Amino acid sequence: MPTQPQQHIVQIGTKKQQAVLSKSQKEFNRLIQKIETLNQSLHDLREATQHIQQRVQTDYRPLLTQYSRFRADLVRLFDRAYESKGYTKTEKKKLVDLIQNIAFELIDNQGMDELKPIYNKHTEENFDKTNAEADQHTAELLKEMMGSMFGINFEDDVDVSDPQKMAAYVQEQVAQREAAEAERKQQAAERKAAKPKSEKQQEREARKQTEERNITKAVRTLYIDLVKAFHPDRELDEAEKLRKTEIMHRVTEAYEKSDLLALLRLQLEFEHIDQSHLETLAEEQLKYYNKILRQQAQELDDEFFALQNDLAAMTGKPAFAVNSPIALEFSLNSDIAQLKRDIKQIKSDIKAFSEPAILKQWLKTYRIQKPDEFSFFDLM
Structure with a gap:
């Protein structure tokens, strides 16, 4: 069975250095x-x-x-x-x-x-009639089970005569309930947002927003560095342009998935960072990387x-x-x-x-x- 192609190893320090590494x-x-x-x-x-x-x-x-x-x-x-x-x-x-x-x-x-x-x-009785009755009995059991599991009240005229129809109806009901719950939460959030916030609440929200921006920035910084190096638009050589286009596909895919590991691998692969760079990452940057x-x-x-x-x-x-x-x-x-x-x-x-x-x-x-x-x- 084939395995994934060999990829660049992303790791801080050698085996001998592991004991002296920081917690992060x-x-x-x-x-x-x-x-x-x-x-x-x-x-x-x-x-x-x-x-x-x-x-x-x-x-x-x-x-x-x-x-x-x-x-x-x-x-x-x-x-x-x-x-x-x-x-x-x-x-x-x-x-x-x-x-x-x-x-x-x-x-x-x-x-x-x-x-x-x-x-x-x-x-x-013949098979078709027996099977139809069995299907009806199964449908009733499924109604009871699904109603208990998901808290759904089945309408009298709903067609749940086979598992596919049953699943579709349950998904529809759950989706409607989730939409209603989401709207309720949205309205509650809007009411909460309209209320004056205490100083501590404002500080917590500010810290959370800052942290989210820094986490996004950590991935975006790697992405921009690779884009600057491999964007193919200004490349005149056709062969090199094709190579850079392929690289950019990989870079963009990793960025859209927020795949930090893939972006670090790409930087190592194309020598935009080396192993020593990983070993000198600041603790604050490592904190965001680890999240x-x-x-x-x-x-x-x-x-x-x-x-x-x-x-x-x-x-x-x-x-x-x-x-x-x-x-x-x-x-x-x-x-x-x-x-x-x-x-x-x-x-x-x-x-x-x-x-x-x-x-x-x-x-x-x-x-x-x-x-x-x-x-x-x-x-x-």
């Missing part, structure tokens, strides 16, 4: 290292995700399709057994339970509509957490099982290996169950599951 200098190095690690972890996990998605299409889905076809063959075998003579009422009841469970899942999740006639034959770096680190932390959650939702695995390229690869390899074992087993079962005596013997061990129980055939 040590914090600067720690934050830089954290950002480096998070950037690499995000890059690797995104690369791994793309690789895994490709493998799902090429390696996993064909096996899943093959497995689903064998499951459909098993449904047909059970249906033929039900229609044949020699099976007791108890055995036929178990066959119906198997047909209903497996066929419903294959129709609902795999789109195998050719099994609908068999499913309908063994149920009191920017802390914000960068937090944003990357949040981004990595969100990516983990997205992968967990996509794969149905806990977050710890998809938090690294190795974990993702291991998880997919395990799923593929299990699917291959399941295919081998179901092929063997179909062959064996074609003998009525063997099927009858196996039905003796099969138990009709209760709604809150889990059956072997849920994995079939």
